[in-house]
């Protein structure tokens with residue numbers, strides 16, 4: 001694949017960059033962009049973020065000397081050019097494939113990936129750690145954090161700036177890559193401030209304000225105005241916010257102008273104290289579909305590169321779209337329903353809701369903790385907040401779930417998307433801990449639907465129930481069952497879906513229909529397994545569980561969550577509390593970080609697909625295939 005690129009094919013590594021002239025570098029930038037498009041068209045992935053930082057990556061590799069100089073990219077979804085230009089151009093076609101290279105940064109993948117990432121807004125903290133460690137150990141080198149404007153909206157980034165502004169280290173540079181986009185257009189007061197810096201309006205407006213103030217003070221001051229005009233120009237730094245936090249603010253600089261970018265970086269190296277370099281770039285640069293629609297092209301499935309059309313296979317609606325439709329209907333029925341997302345409007349299926357109910361929709365930026373406590377406040381005053389999270393990102397708000405919602409028994413519905421194995425994004429994004437971390441929290445109701453209708457019903461149930469309620473559902477297509485209306489499901493109730501005498505399979509959420517399929521296959525082999533839809537993980541159906549314990553000796557629990565502390569553990573705890581001694585086999589995600597790869601392949605590998613469950617049951621019955 002590399003043969004078609006005249007410079008990239010013979011490129012050996014960052015040292016080569018230092019010997020190229022600017023016309024060669026421009027050509028190399030084009031080739032890197034082309035290569036990213038070529039590979040992501042086949043594999044899918046994050047297209048627009050990486051296309052926007054090709055020149056920045058080249059400049060960093062020319063001005064600094066990694067891995068001696070440490071470059072920490074935030075999130076890492078924009079690091080495809082970094083992977084190609086450091087040491088992974090050959091492996092790049094395996095991007096996000098099982099066994100291939102990751103779509104994010106990993107320390108075990110390359111010495112150039114200084115710090116693992118995938119979740120947002122960690123770069124400045126990690127970089128500061130590197131800086132302090134280097135200083136304590138008297139090690140050479142610069143430390144640079146590269147953070148996007150979206151990532152900069154998170155509290156964690158400001159916690160790090162606060163600390164860095166106090167320590168005031170030298171050779172510590174934060175590059176703010178500002179493309180005015182999070183996944184959606186960036187939101188919030190900080191984003192507005194950054195946009196005003198880029199447009200130049202911040203300085204102009206501040207000067208006007210000072211002039212007006214002086215004019216207001218009368219004639220002597222007016223004379224001063226004239227004298228101070230030039231002085232004011234120098235006095236007002238557009239990055240006054242960062243200056244006040246103890247950083248030297250430099251910028252804004254065009255992040256696609258390699259010459260000035262490099263010159264600025266060279267100058268920045270000589271500045272004493274921490275520096276914030278504000279760079280503006282275009283998300284999706286160089287590929288028209290992505291430049292024109294960076295929201296869609298943030299992260300995509302495979303596509304045709306010439307047209308930008310997506311290669312779609314017919315499939316049932318996604319769980320996300322079922323949720324998105326249901327929440328609009330529920331909001332129509334109840335004016336108290338409000339929706340909160342920490343920067344995941346599209347991914348959480350909320351585009352329609354935001355259009356229909358702009359006053360009741362809150363994109364709070366990448367601020368999972370704030371989103372949760374904000375929901376708590378809304379609930380305390382009598383609204384019905386639905387806090388929409390990806391399972392993996394809810395991890396950020398764990399203390400808030402406990403302290404601000406559960407302890408106060410507040411009526412917040414957590415709609416948790418991307419539960420279970422998500423596939424190509426890999427271990428940073430799998431939502432395989434939520435059943436464990438939520439079921440141990442007092443007052444929480446925790447449930448998972450077996451299909452689309454049950455998702456609607458559980459949401460409806462959650463909005464009727466007066467307390468903390470979490471419903472979790474997976475990434476990707478649902479089962480295609482018809483949906484209509486809403487019904488209340490008694491909290492803690494399970495249902496028997498398949499009768500059988502040999503053993504009982506207690507399955508949760510996505511795995512329920514897999515267990516039903518497995519039971520059909522098992523029947524062909526003479527095994528009659530009972531299948532139960534254990535839709536409530538907390539509280540469990542104690543009555544049914546006691547009844548089943550009288551009937552069966554072998555229990556198989558299935559969940560798309562870690563087996564450590566998850567649903568199966570809950571069943572074991574219940575049996576232990578009731579002195580029930582039955583054989584219980586736990587099927588689920590093992591106690592290891594599962595790699596990236598095709599979602600169904602991963603499900604099969606960990607043994608929670610229909611085939612995997614069949615294998616698990618047979619082996620439990622000691623009839624190993």
Ligand SMILES: Cc1ncc(C[n+]2csc(CCOP(=O)(O)OP(=O)(O)O)c2C)c(N)n1
Nearest residue numbers: 049118119120148149150151181182183343
């Ligand atoms: C804690 C956390 N919340 C949400 C996300 C999902 N997410 C990934 S990229 C992104 C937008 C980041 O915007 P920015 O930092 O400006 O980078 P850009 O894509 O614009 O280059 C979001 C919200 C995440 N990775 N981590």
Ligand SMILES: CC(=O)[C@@H](O)[C@H](O)COP(=O)(O)O
Nearest residue numbers: 075077118299347418425475
């Ligand atoms: C980088 C990041 O965190 C998001 O872009 C994430 O990859 C989105 O995942 P989905 O594709 O499941 O929406």
Ligand SMILES: [Mg+2]
Nearest residue numbers: 148149150181
């Ligand atoms: Mg951005």
